[in-house]
Amino acid sequence: MAVLVVADHDNTSLKDNTHKTVTAAKALSGDIDILVAGQGVDGVAAEAAKIEGVRKVLVAESPELGKQIAEAQADAVLALAGGYDAILIPATGVGKNFAPRVAAKLDVAPISEIIEVVSNDTFVRPIYAGNALETIQSSDAKKVITVRATAFKAAGEGGSAAIEKVGAGAGAPKTHFVSEEIVKSDRPELAAAKIVVSGGRAMGSAEEFQRVIEPLADKLGAAVGASRAAVDAGYAPNDYQVGQTGKVVAPQLYVAVGISGAIQHLAGMKDSKVIVAINKEADAPIFQVADYGLVADYKTAIPELMDALTAVGK
């Protein structure tokens, strides 16, 4: 059995999700290749070659792959699919955008966001915003799987896989890239951060969100997240949203400030190691999952928290 893992990257650097997806792949097979599809990705391919237990790294390049156009990405994978029994793709926005296309073209059922490999054909995945776990068995000979990276440990480094160029596929003749607005930030990436500080509707404005949440995040070296309510109201950008329909995070420490704890929000953070909730209502549902709850108005609690962190050398 051979497995193809599709790398998660931004053309410049390889993302940790790839290492975690390799760990899921190892539960299926020892023959693991990685596809790096993008544009100008020599550096990414070199990083992928270092992942422990990888046989080879395949590199497909085109301008459309560089822009992560789903049609082109699916095509690049399909060109290689014949040689593999399973194709594993990190369940990021990008991965979820093209994985189902690959499955449809292969006439197989996609298996979405697995959190556990039970056997070669059986997997566990969350449904209903993580309120139930489904164990499913696939009868398809070839499997197309997206992997919830937070559920797997990252594969180590120290490998030295061969790097090979492959064709880019037919591309995306009917889809044209117009523009993008990507927020550049020096903070750690939300999905991979060890600490996440999230703000909710209680912030009341974008200015307040920046004044309260961002300095706390910076003090802790944390990524910034938000509830849907905060994003909808324009307090925080859309890619900050944590939850069922936003990003799923599982950091060492998750700090929720002025977030009530709706099931859709919990779906995105309840696997965090330690959860801290700061909320002025003692009966806010977030306290039901919080390891440490502070019932307080954030307006006084956050400045005190900043001071207390300074006092311990943060």
Place this chain on the structure above:
Amino acid sequence: MKILVPVKRVIDYNVKVRVKPDQTGVDLANVKMSMNPFCEIAVEEAVRLKEKGVATEVVVVSIGPAQAQETIRTALAMGADRGVLIQTDVDVEPLEVAKLLKAVVAEEAPQIVLMGKQAIDGDNNAVGQMLSALLDWPQATYASKIEIDGAKAKVTREVDGGLQTLELDLPAVITADLRLNEPRYASLPNIMKAKKKPIDAKAAADYGVALGGHLKVLKVTEPPKRTAGVKVENAAELVAKLKTEAGVI
């Protein structure tokens, strides 16, 4: 231009689902069912495109049990023109949903299929991409803005890290994200009017698609429960606990 909107009947997003003790699934008896919120957003967008004079007809289709008719009626009350119900009592997989929708597209010849990015029960986030692949139409998922200009659609998408704008040659498949619009509540007169709008009743066999194929659910279980921890008195105690007890800072 005709727009086709697939809509799914799911457990209402406010309901806390319960896993059945025999682990065969979640308890759907006597729980409130509603239109999937993302499908509602897709219907709203299609109706707005009609109100702007861009679309001439909005057709909704649902695959599911007889009660999925209520979901179609909801869409009709929001302003869609007519419905198609492909009735089945088996659980339909994303691949089969996509195949059925492809057959409906062949019959209806829409210029746009506008649908939800994800159903909040299966959480697969798959059908739109699969339909686009099967049709060889271009796709734009997670749309937060849609502009139609003649034979092209310009779509702004919510992506990891920010926003991306694509231009698609029509016909195309577009899936709706949360911030595309805020769906309207249907007014009473419109609910009454919707009762008279036509719904075509079909079966999967009418489209030559076999159901119940590739995936078998072995069991459905409860996730490990998190229990509430302790309340701290103040920020200093919180920091002390995080440092010494939890060891995370």
